[in-house]
Amino acid sequence: MKMEAFQPSGSFKLRGIGHACRIHQANGIRRFISSSGGNAGLAVAYAGRKLKIPVTVVVPESTSARAIELIEQEDAGVIIRGETWQEAHEYAQSLAVADTALIHPFDDPLLWEGHATVMDEIVQQGVIPDMVILSVGGGGLLCGVMLGLVRNGIPEIPVLAVETRGADSLAASCRAGEHVEIDGIRSIATSLGAKKVARAAFEWTRSHNVMSHVVSDREALDACRRFSRDHRILVEPACGASLAPVYGSADFLESKGNIVVILCGGAGVTLEKLDEWEEMLV
Numbered sequence: 001m002k003m004e005a006f007q008p009s010g011s012f013k014l015r016g017i018g019h020a021c022r023i024h025q026a027n028g029i030r031r032f033i034s035s036s037g038g039n040a041g042l043a044v045a046y047a048g049r050k051l052k053i054p055v056t057v058v059v060p061e062s063t064s065a066r067a068i069e070l071i072e073q074e075d076a077g078v079i080i081r082g083e084t085w086q087e088a089h090e091y092a093q094s095l096a097v098a099d100t101a102l103i104h105p106f107d108d109p110l111l112w113e114g115h116a117t118v119m120d121e122i123v124q125q126g127v128i129p130d131m132v133i134l135s136v137g138g139g140g141l142l143c144g145v146m147l148g149l150v151r152n153g154i155p156e157i158p159v160l161a162v163e164t165r166g167a168d169s170l171a172a173s174c175r176a177g178e179h180v181e182i183d184g185i186r187s188i189a190t191s192l193g194a195k196k197v198a199r200a201a202f203e204w205t206r207s208h209n210v211m212s213h214v215v216s217d218r219e220a221l222d223a224c225r226r227f228s229r230d231h232r233i234l235v236e237p238a239c240g241a242s243l244a245p246v247y248g249s250a251d252f253l254e255s256k257g258n259i260v261v262i263l264c265g266g267a268g269v270t271l272e273k274l275d276e277w278e279e280m281l282v
């Protein structure tokens with residue numbers, strides 16, 4: 001298990017976003033903007049505070065009070081705008097004037113470069129996995145892990161790219177054989193809620209040993225609970241998705257001795273939240 005849940009911002013996002021923010025700072029950028037009320041916005045807020053660069057996070061009205069509180073705790077300004085992420089994102093784009101960088105939550109090569117360090121560390125620890133399991137939202141983590149496998153000379157390692165049903169935009173593209181968008185998001189794993197993955201993520205599935213896999217919300221949530229009992233650590237359903245094949249009876253895992261799960265984490269989980277999701281599923 002690669003414990004990204006222990007990153008200061010609660011998820012792996014800080015790897016790529018921290019890397020991107022450092023490079024933008026070196027290039028003279030004086031403000032960061034994010035349009036994510038989730039783990040990406042939180043990572044930008046954290047990076048900005050550490051780099052002493054002001055951050056504005058534009059979030060849609062649907063964002064929870066808890067998420068806003070977490071972002072404000074990192075000294076970032078929060079602007080609430082629009083009903084959907086699309087509207088918040090459009091407004092964020094209009095704020096991105098000179099000297100300002102709008103940090104995309106997943107579709108940015110700078111992010112992938114930073115996310116790739118997760119594989120650098122695994123290889124440096126002497127682990128060559130038989131398989132890597134990770135979750136896919138917009139596919140930034142997938143792009144980073146693939147880049148990491150390639151730059152560590154092990155591009156052939158199989159990767160299981162897991163989504164929840166209702167947020168399965170990579171699976172939809174794999175089925176269609178082309179880069180498609182799904183109609184909407186119907187899953188409790190909101191951190192996986194990208195209607196269309198980054199094109200680069202889809203392309204990795206065509207050129208490398210990436211297997212798309214879909215689990216139910218139920219399986220993801222059960223995996224969160226079981227993991228909390230086994231390891232006393234809370235993770236979001238977005239992360240439970242990656243644990244579900246390990247806890248479940250995925251027979252294609254049986255021949256694999258050495259499986260690395262990227263435990264992507266997520267700051268949007270509490271004991272109360274687990275109960276809320278439970279109620280949403282009955």
Ligand SMILES: *Cc1c(COP(=O)(O)O)cnc(C)c1O
Pocket residue numbers: 011012013039040105106135136137138139140141142191192194236238239264265266267
């Ligand atoms: C962002 C995020 C994901 C999905 O990552 P992508 O790079 O968008 O595929 C999964 N889990 C958690 C906890 C996240 O924050």
